[in-house]
Amino acid sequence: MRVVFISFFIFISSFSFAVSNEEGHISQQEELDVKEIIFSHIVNDYSWHIFTTPGGKHVTIPLPVILYSENSGFHVFMSSKFNHGHATYKNFKIAEEGFNAGRIVEVNANGDVVEGTLIDLSITKVVVGLFVGVIVLLLIFLSAAKVASRNPKSAPKGILSFVEPLILFVRDDIAKAVIGKHYNRFMPYLLTIFFFILISNVFGLIPFPPFGANVTGNISVTATLALFTFIVTTVNGNKGYWKHIFNAPGVPWWLKLPVPLMPIVELIGVFTKPIILAIRLFANMSAGHIVVLAFIQAFVFTLLSAIYFGMAVEEHH
Amino acid sequence: MEIIMPELGVFFWTAVAFLIVWFILRKFAWKPILNMLHERDQSIEDALNAAENAKIEMKQFEEKNQQLLKEAKLEREKLLKEAEETQKRIMNEARESAKAETNKMIEQAHKTIEADREAAFAEMKNEIVDYSIQIAEKILRQKLDNKEEQNKIAEQYMSSIKVN
Numbered sequence: 001m002r003v004v005f006i007s008f009f010i011f012i013s014s015f016s017f018a019v020s021n022e023e024g025h026i027s028q029q030e031e032l033d034v035k036e037i038i039f040s041h042i043v044n045d046y047s048w049h050i051f052t053t054p055g056g057k058h059v060t061i062p063l064p065v066i067l068y069s070e071n072s073g074f075h076v077f078m079s080s081k082f083n084h085g086h087a088t089y090k091n092f093k094i095a096e097e098g099f100n101a102g103r104i105v106e107v108n109a110n111g112d113v114v115e116g117t118l119i120d121l122s123i124t125k126v127v128v129g130l131f132v133g134v135i136v137l138l139l140i141f142l143s144a145a146k147v148a149s150r151n152p153k154s155a156p157k158g159i160l161s162f163v164e165p166l167i168l169f170v171r172d173d174i175a176k177a178v179i180g181k182h183y184n185r186f187m188p189y190l191l192t193i194f195f196f197i198l199i200s201n202v203f204g205l206i207p208f209p210p211f212g213a214n215v216t217g218n219i220s221v222t223a224t225l226a227l228f229t230f231i232v233t234t235v236n237g238n239k240g241y242w243k244h245i246f247n248a249p250g251v252p253w254w255l256k257l258p259v260p261l262m263p264i265v266e267l268i269g270v271f272t273k274p275i276i277l278a279i280r281l282f283a284n285m286s287a288g289h290i291v292v293l294a295f296i297q298a299f300v301f302t303l304l305s306a307i308y309f310g311m312a313v314e315e316h317h
Numbered sequence: 318m319e320i321i322m323p324e325l326g327v328f329f330w331t332a333v334a335f336l337i338v339w340f341i342l343r344k345f346a347w348k349p350i351l352n353m354l355h356e357r358d359q360s361i362e363d364a365l366n367a368a369e370n371a372k373i374e375m376k377q378f379e380e381k382n383q384q385l386l387k388e389a390k391l392e393r394e395k396l397l398k399e400a401e402e403t404q405k406r407i408m409n410e411a412r413e414s415a416k417a418e419t420n421k422m423i424e425q426a427h428k429t430i431e432a433d434r435e436a437a438f439a440e441m442k443n444e445i446v447d448y449s450i451q452i453a454e455k456i457l458r459q460k461l462d463n464k465e466e467q468n469k470i471a472e473q474y475m476s477s478i479k480v481n
Binding site: 044066103119120121122123124126127130131134137138141142144145148149152153160164167168171184187188189191192196218219220221223224225227228 | 322323324325326327328329330331332334335337338339341342343345346347348349350351352353354356357360
């Protein structure tokens with residue numbers, strides 16, 4: 001039953017992805033500018049574009065750029081110095097083409113790209129959106145916790161009454177249903193990731209600053225979250241979990257010796273799971289800015305995390 | 318291509334932000350909220366259990382009552398039956414004893430009557446004897462008034478002796 005439920009959601013979300021692709025294809029034929037507009041909403045940026053005047057002037061909020069260069073050390077300055085990507089500042093500029101298109105690169109006096117490590121920790125649009133989400137998340141749940149600890153036995157009041165159904169949903173329908181009796185251990189992580197994704201998704205739908213940043217549609221964000229799920233899974237993996245990977249029961253010996261075919265496949269599976277998590281969330285959030293998805297994607301990511309935790313602590317007989 | 322290129326800055330800030338949120342919420346939000354939910358669930362469960370227990374107890378009480386009622390009914394029936402039997406027995410006994418008494422009395426009456434009759438007979442006999450003697454005396458006296466007659470009788474007696 002639950003498997004059907006899960007596959008239904010995954011099916012629905014991939015469907016919306018496919019539809020969006022098709023739409024993108026059609027609009028590409030009709031008007032090339034549409035792609036530009038869509039992509040400017042989806043990709044990250046060093047400044048926050050608000051609107052363009054009829055005269056073609058871009059009104060943007062400049063954001064801090066933080067760089068560490070192997071050649072010239074630390075640099076902190078506002079992105080307005082780049083003049084919307086047209087200017088070079090302190091030997092840095094935003095690359096217009098090539099492998100690093102859209103990224104800051106270090107150039108020499110002639111304008112050629114300089115080799116060397118460049119660590120870019122800029123507070124980009126996505127990072128600002130992330131921080132806004134995180135701050136709101138903290139405000140909501142710290143005040144909800146205050147309500148909870150003030151009157152623990154009465155019916156939920158105030159902000160708690162809004163978030164409690166979702167917390168119960170994560171606890172009963174995701175953690176308890178999928179992980180089983182060890183669910184309690186993973187509740188803080190699952191709740192954090194659920195509300196983190198949900199609030200990022202919802203804020204991504206609000207079309208004005210400081211909202212509207214495509215946080216969960218950014219592959220780096222989803223990859224980070226997936227990495228945490230991977231770490232939690234691996235750290236919590238019990239004996240049965242590892243045995244299942246390296247010496248899966250019920251598999252003929254010649255698949256394990258002398259060539260450890262099954263262990264290799266299982267080990268690859270360990271790493272593909274978080275990668276799938278990251279790509280799924282990223283692709284769906286990039287493809288469809290739909291209200292339903294905001295919830296479903298938070299649900300699916302949390303559910304899949306819970307399934308992996310469940311596998312990690314499952315008791316093998 | 319740009320869209321799927323990982324960005325180290327975003328990666329770094331996401332990790333920092335997420336770790337901060339995770340640890341703060343874990344300590345100051347999830348713990349109290351989850352505890353509260355757990356406690357509330359527990360108290361609801363307890364209340365439900367108590368209600369269920371009360372229901373079961375109630376049912377047991379009712380069953381007990383029913384049982385008691387049934388027993389009482391049986392007891393009453395038994396008592397009634399016993400009373401009826403006792404009554405019947407007493408009545409029978411009374412009837413029997415009355416009958417015996419009557420018979421006895423009748424018998425006694427019979428005896429008394431018999432005795433009285435015998436006494437009466439005896440008296441009558443005596444009286445008859447007396448009367449007979451008196452009559453005999455009178456007759457004898459009349460007869461023996463004249464000499465001829467006396468001789469006749471004496472002769473009679475003599476002849477009878479002679480025969481002997």
